[in-house]
Amino acid sequence: MKETVSELLQSALATLQSEGTLPANQTFTPQVGNTKDKSHGDYACNIALVASKAAGCPPRKLAEALVERLPNSSAVDKVEIAGPGFINFFMSTASAFEVVNTILDEAGHYGRNRNGNGEKVQVEFVSANPTGPLHVGHGRGAAIGDCLSRLLEANGYEVTREFYYNDAGAQINNLALSVQSRVKGLTPEDENWPADGYRGDYITDVANAYLAGETVTADDREVTGKADPDDQQAIQEFAVAYLRREQDLDLKAFGVEFDVYFLESSLYENGKVEEAVERLQENGYTYEHDGAMWLKTTEFGDDKDRVMRKKDGGYTYFLPDVAYHLDKWQRGFTTVINEQGADHHSTVTRVRAGLQALNVGIPKGWPDYVLHQMVMVTRSGQEVKISKRAGSYVTVRDLIDEVGRDATRFFLAARRVDSQLTFDIDLARSQTNENPVYYIQYAHARICSVLRKLKEEGVERGLNECVGDLSLLTLDEEKDLANQLAKYPELIESSAKLREPHHLAHYLRDLAGQFHTYYNAHKVLIEDTAVRDARISLYLAIRQVIANGLDLLGVSAPEEM
């Protein structure tokens, strides 16, 4: 539809260029926008304002010339020039409802495109260290990362979802010590409890399982508790496996699945870290200072150089990060998106700098980052900080248990990533129109309910059956709905391009709202079966788009509520 308008305009522009009204050596690309106000038609174009300087005449005059040269099209009812020189297009009613046919034809594929052309894209998200249950922040990452992945898939990309975790180093050591202390019967209140030990109840669970000789399976490995209180290494391996399994259960309950679990330790085992170090040294970007090895990240925009090998000979986290991303690049991902909490933003410049210093042809701004801001959880207007299970933070499991998976996913993905998010438990639990999740799901269920009712009356309609004469749809609400449905594909495209999944949530809220209004204002199961059938076709198209959209959010579309 928009393309049609755009083509008409391009044709008119070309005519003006050949006539000499517009310079032939410039290219003019008309931007066709959606209108906010119906009195401005369905689409508007500002090209006359943009090009008036080049034409050397006032915008309104240029607009008039342009409109005169627009080719005829059955899709356009009328064209108006308004305000300072906007060209407003009023589309024909018949063309507005073509989308209903398209939607019912394409069904679950409606809105999807092949722009990605099968290109391999990796989305790394969550990447929590196995030191405890996933917290709300991880939940936000999981919701955003997964939704983004689904959006990219809908745009024809081949997406790999990856989870990276640190299975060695200081905090894992700390975890092992904490579990060991529990194994030996200590509690966080004891004075011998490790200074930075993990205090949550889950540590006790790990300790008990270890002592009981339980076997846990996670990420292709199987670890059995050795029950030996003094074998710290055995405790560490068991604890890591145990907590990884726990996180997997959280993610599963959340409906998120990963294709690859990447262990930091593997980068040491297969020499990737050494390889990175050697390359950086060869390229002359390293130097020794204070007994440590530094990388000249300042040459690539960092504000200070970074230590890559510590005085004690160990590497900082920064180096395996670089090695990890080199590995991603070598695996052939020309597009990589890292979804992380905003507290990681300092690593962005650093990792990119390290990758440039490798000098292996990685583009400057690679990889992409999507950083989400912090999440605060409230109940009865008060901030909730404590979870019994984790001790010091609210877990993903807490939220799923309390408000359910659909609401949790929706709320965590529905906000712009760069704004801080307040997760209101009362709101997420409420079952009224103040809760957008139920509001959208209810629209879907209502349509399904109407279909059931119709069936009781002896009329069976397939979900993708377009029956009836759509030209009988003459109401404003119906045309508005059709227009809203027609916007869905471009929404899928732009949300993926911008890496902003929240648009989807808002779009669905709007669509559901329009539907509820229409539903209340006009009955569908009426005696005039011709109109009824046409309306049902529109209903089915709405149902399909809501189902498609909710699917991309990872939220269910119930048939009854």
Place this chain on the structure above:
RNA sequence: GCGCUCGUAGCUCAGCUGGAUAGAGCAUCGGCCUUCUAAGCCGGUGGUCGCAGGUUCGAGUCCUGCCGGGCGCGCCA
């Protein structure tokens, strides 16, 4: 102090690559269930888009400065 980021109605938030009188929901006030699910609908009240400049035919949107919130500034990850 420096860097990143946000600051839109009482509250929670939209506002697509700058575009035509700033939008929702909640709250508040008032209506609608003998009729397809009231988990719904309709209407009213409510905003100098943090402040001040600048760019532009046009700025909530871009630039600068200031104020305020968040995050980061470890040989922690």
